[in-house]
Amino acid sequence: MRFTLYGYIVARDDVDFMLNYVFNRSRDDPIIVQHGSLIEVTGPKRGIQMNCSVLLEFDMRIKNGKKGEDDLQLIDGTNELQEMFFLCKQSILRINGDCGAVDMSLGIVYNGVEATAGVAISELVSVFDLSLSCDLSMLEERRGEIPLFHGTISESCGLKRFVMAMSLNTMMHLNFKVDKNGSNVVEHFCSFEAKQQECASHQIKFELANISVKVTWSML
The missing domain is CATH 2.60.40 (Immunoglobulin-like)
Known part of the structure; x- marks a missing residue:
């Protein structure tokens, strides 16, 4: 099964509190993915500092018609990440939504x-x-x-x-x-x-x- 996806995933840390895009595609420039396949990400544009909590924000949708109101909400919300979340160098974060879930592989890079x-x-x-x-x-x-x-x-x-x-x-x-x-x-x-x-x-x-x-x- 193929899906046409668009939306964003961003991170905010205490470097500048600005949006640091991990994924960012507009409705006019979506991506097409197979169920269970990898999503090509665009960032982050710089490293994400983990000296404090990091806020992860996301809003991803499935294109489902000619108008935006016909689209399906895949995931939407926020998640706070702390260094203790990473019990090992790499972890999997599952973001559940109304029409499915997105698994993110994250890891801490020391030095x-x-x-x-x-x-x-x-x-x-x-x-x-x-x-x-x-x-x-x-x-x-x-x-x-x-x-x-x-x-x-x-x-x-x-x-x-x-x-x-x-x-x-x-x-x-x-x-x-x-x-x-x-x-x-x-x-x-x-x-x-x-x-x-x-x-x-x-x-x-x-x-x-x-x-x-x-x-x-x-x-x-």
Whole structure:
């Protein structure tokens, strides 16, 4: 079953008490998701400080007709989060609503830095499918793969920037998969170590295109 969703999820902390959008789509620009599938989020735009309680606000709706009054309310309300909520580094928060529920995976990042990754594709030889994912690890602990992008590349371009939070000295592994006609998948990994303030870059030469990656670190 497919749903057309729009609305917002925001967080407020004591940094500036402003709306820090985690998800934000208008009715004219909704997303289509399968039941039980992941929702692509847009943020947060900066790290969320957990020195005090954080207020999570949400209003998400299912588009159900030509007019807004015909739409269904998925979730609506607020939730207060405190550091003690995170008994481990990662937790699942279920937000129940009138027409379903949304599960959010949250985690605390200690000694955190922010990585902004930019990806540019040049010298394109042929159209191909690109999948990009990220895996974070520190010592023997691994968070698991985070999908960042999947789509068809038909011209030289720059992908949207990807922002991730992680602890200092964490290794960030980016996995690029280039696929032409579903018959020949070529995979390449490149790794970056989290620093306080630094830039790093990496060049990848595939048969079908060149891909350049630039990562900029900043304090949360």
